[in-house]
Amino acid sequence: MGTLASSIEEYLKRLLALSASGYIEIRRKELSQKFQCVPSQVNYVLETRFTLERGYLVESKRGGKGFVRVKKIKISEGGLLSMLLEEISKGSMNKERARHFIQRLNEEKFISYRESKLMESVLDGLDAVENEIVRDFIRGRILGKMIIVLLKHDV
Amino acid sequence: MGTLASSIEEYLKRLLALSASGYIEIRRKELSQKFQCVPSQVNYVLETRFTLERGYLVESKRGGKGFVRVKKIKISEGGLLSMLLEEISKGSMNKERARHFIQRLNEEKFISYRESKLMESVLDGLDAVENEIVRDFIRGRILGKMIIVLLKHDV
DNA sequence: TATTTTGACTATCTTTGACTTTTACTCTTA
DNA sequence: TAAGAGTAAAAGTCAAAGATAGTCAAAATA
Known part of the structure; x- marks a missing residue:
């Protein structure tokens, strides 16, 4: 078992692999609850593992019906x-x-x-x-x- | 499913697109009933989505025979x-x-x-x-x- | 020391409701 | 019958509450 951060990383990557649309949308809070950690842990994972250099784009919206969207981009x-x-x-x-x-x-x-x-x-x-x-x-x-x-x- | 606000926004834009006159007139209360929300929710939508800068003009009248008119400003x-x-x-x-x-x-x-x-x-x-x-x-x-x-x- | 984890504080967007203002209509009354 | 008073039916205002997400730095851990 590695770190919490890498568990979350793997989880998101698995979701991404399964998604037909090429992107996933999550609730930051839900995800943090699933992994029993603080919400900002999710930000940490996104900042360190889902960067543009690594081929990911992250978008989000606050407030009601807010979300975090992670998209995998294919760069040959x-x-x-x-x-x-x-x-x-x-x-x-x-x-x-x-x-x-x-x-x-x-x-x-x-x-x-x-x-x-x-x-x-x-x-x-x-x-x-x-x-x-x-x-x-x-x-x-x-x-x-x-x-x-x-x-x-x-x- | 997005927010209530964006549902109302879409609904109004659909009405506008269908209208031949270039504007629509609604009853604030009726609209709020249709979407099962408080009337002031309609104001919120108008204030945030139908601004002058976005090319819309909103007029209204209170009291009996009251209405809210939303007009798309045409510009070349x-x-x-x-x-x-x-x-x-x-x-x-x-x-x-x-x-x-x-x-x-x-x-x-x-x-x-x-x-x-x-x-x-x-x-x-x-x-x-x-x-x-x-x-x-x-x-x-x-x-x-x-x-x-x-x-x-x-x- | 570098990475990870946490939490207090902030920012943004939405929804709600109590209170105010405006207007049309009706009912009195001189 | 015209003017005024009162009333009901709209719409407007504004601030609070609710729902998310972001930031940053301290604390913990590897």
Whole structure:
């Protein structure tokens, strides 16, 4: 028997494997009751085991009928997305590299032409940020958030 | 099954979609009876889901012959985008305002949900720009460029 | 020391109900 | 009969209660 955290991790992964939709929705409180622990333990598991790097997306809603949704995303090893995610995780990205990735994303039909143009317009808009370090950082940051959105709301 | 609030929201939107006049008139009390809740629940739904920023106008009258009228404000894509551009040029485009505009564009079906989330992620990404003046300026600049893309590459 | 577990405090969203205001209608009364 | 008073039938307001989830740092454990 390992830690509580890994039991919960396994449980969620089992649920995910069984789910036809590719994602699961749980009640944080219910789950914590099932494992007889505090609710924030669930957050700990999600933060440490269901990260983007590991191929998971987590969304949630508070209040009545609240939920936590965990989604498994398929990122092919060594593919465009995994390269992109890795570069983004390093923190920043220059304009040419970003433009290249956006074009490739469109070529691979991961985004539409219009979406690619929308994303490129961000790069141009950022030219007005004076400091190059800051500019590259913000560019990487925005790109990262955009990728998450694209994965969350895949076509 | 979602919340009561979203059931009522959906019901009203369905009625609106069916209505030829572009607006609907309901009795607050009747509606609350239909959904077996207190009347003020209807106000909650109207206040949170049928706001001006989302493109709805709500009017009402009390007393005998009282009613609640909900109207969808019709606006053209060009109209909405030029309002946006005007606010940007006046420098009054803060983050929340921008977010509402983007959501409105989606609600009006001028952009897809995915595109709206893509645009919103720019707003969040820009939070890392320290200086508020700079941040607002860059946000406006990017938004402006995005709008041009939307106009150019019409769906 | 690094990881895990816990709990106090906070944030967000929804639902409810007591109390207030407005309006149409009816009933008096000069 | 016109003006005013009273009444019932709406709708509005607002704050409290309820239902979730998130954050963060201290404590416990490996």
